[in-house]
Amino acid sequence: MNEHHSxxxxxxxxxxxxxxxxxxxxxxxxxxLPRVNQAAHHAASTPAVRAGAIRTxxxxxxxxxxxxxxADPSGGQQAAGLGPLTLSIQPGxxxxxxxPSGSGKSTLLGLLSxxxxxxxxxxxxxxxxxxxxxxxxxxxxxxxxxxxxxxVLGNVGFGLKTRRLGRSEQRARALAALKQVGLEEYASRRxxxxxxxxxxxxxxxxxxxxxxxxxxxxxxxxxxxxxTRQQLGxxxxxxxxxxxxxVLFVTHNLDEALSLGQRVVALRAGQLALDAPxxxxxxxxxxxxxxxxxxxxxxxx
Ligand SMILES: Nc1ncnc2c1ncn2[C@@H]1O[C@H](COP(=O)(O)OP(=O)(O)O)[C@@H](O)[C@H]1O
Ligand SMILES: [Mg+2]
Numbered sequence: 001m002n003e004h005h006s007x008x009x010x011x012x013x014x015x016x017x018x019x020x021x022x023x024x025x026x027x028x029x030x031x032x033l034p035r036v037n038q039a040a041h042h043a044a045s046t047p048a049v050r051a052g053a054i055r056t057x058x059x060x061x062x063x064x065x066x067x068x069x070x071a072d073p074s075g076g077q078q079a080a081g082l083g084p085l086t087l088s089i090q091p092g093x094x095x096x097x098x099x100p101s102g103s104g105k106s107t108l109l110g111l112l113s114x115x116x117x118x119x120x121x122x123x124x125x126x127x128x129x130x131x132x133x134x135x136x137x138x139x140x141x142x143x144x145x146x147x148x149x150x151x152v153l154g155n156v157g158f159g160l161k162t163r164r165l166g167r168s169e170q171r172a173r174a175l176a177a178l179k180q181v182g183l184e185e186y187a188s189r190r191x192x193x194x195x196x197x198x199x200x201x202x203x204x205x206x207x208x209x210x211x212x213x214x215x216x217x218x219x220x221x222x223x224x225x226x227x228t229r230q231q232l233g234x235x236x237x238x239x240x241x242x243x244x245x246x247v248l249f250v251t252h253n254l255d256e257a258l259s260l261g262q263r264v265v266a267l268r269a270g271q272l273a274l275d276a277p278x279x280x281x282x283x284x285x286x287x288x289x290x291x292x293x294x295x296x297x298x299x300x301x
Pocket of ligand 2: 107
């Protein structure tokens with residue numbers, strides 16, 4: 001048994017058996033992090049999940065979605081952006097999106113969260129057109145945009161204020177989310193009294209409090225040290241196993257993508273470079289796909 005996997009998940013978790021997975025044989029750089037995605041595959045076949053008792057995630061679909069930023073007025077260069085991109089994500093799937101800086105990862109999340117409007121194509125969430133901000137979708141960013149004048153609990157409950165919930169219900173939901181990230185004892189602290197990792201946990205709790213059917217994360221752990229990043233990754237997986245949101249996790253770290261995702265989507269210059277199950281991939285495959293010519297040809301393994 002791999003002690004790294006069993007350590008992060010609460011012992012009373014009914015899914016504890018599914019996270020006790022074997023370490024993969026060493027394959028290049030990908031072997032530096034344990035592969036947890038096998039646990040996800042096991043979890044996807046547990047009776048509770050099959051019965052729909054756990055999965056609450058929504059299907060996401062993008063069809064020929066394209067977004068171009070306004071061209072540089074000095075001319076010359078082609079306008080940067082994303083697409084055309086076609087992608088279909090299953091309810092409850094944990095997908096990691098990788099790609100070098102400038103490959104369109106944040107643009108993709110901007111389109112999904114309604115900050116940007118596609119110039120072409122259609123997007124749907126749970127079969128319904130997605131054309132602006134919707135409450136069942138939340139975004140966690142690298143820079144935790146937390147309010148310093150609110151307590152930890154106030155920050156976590158902030159997104160619930162616009163919902164039709166009574167005060168006690170709001171408080172209970174915020175406390176439950178804080179508990180999920182292991183910070184219930186910090187409820188009345190101020191943000192400046194927390195470490196970087198704890199602040200990112202608060203950001204995650206704020207997103208979880210609204211019980212999103214789609215959770216978007218834009219390089220959420222990249223400002224943290226390696227140990228904290230791995231620890232938070234494991235915790236996120238534990239939460240996902242019990243909560244079942246569909247997750248789109250953006251990272252430029254290939255090992256992180258391989259260790260967390262069930263599936264990895266690689267973007268290069270705004271185009272799909274590769275889309276494959278994480279268990280079929282090595283970091284070498286991803287590197288090769290990202291380094292291939294900018295032909296936009298997508299590689300399916
Ligand atoms: N506000 C903007 N105006 C013009 N170009 C932008 C803007 N934001 C991003 N871009 C360009 O769009 C491309 C994709 O950016 P982005 O989605 O932020 O990439 P990533 O998140 O993968 O680093 C890049 O070439 C970037 O320079
Ligand atoms: Mg980005």
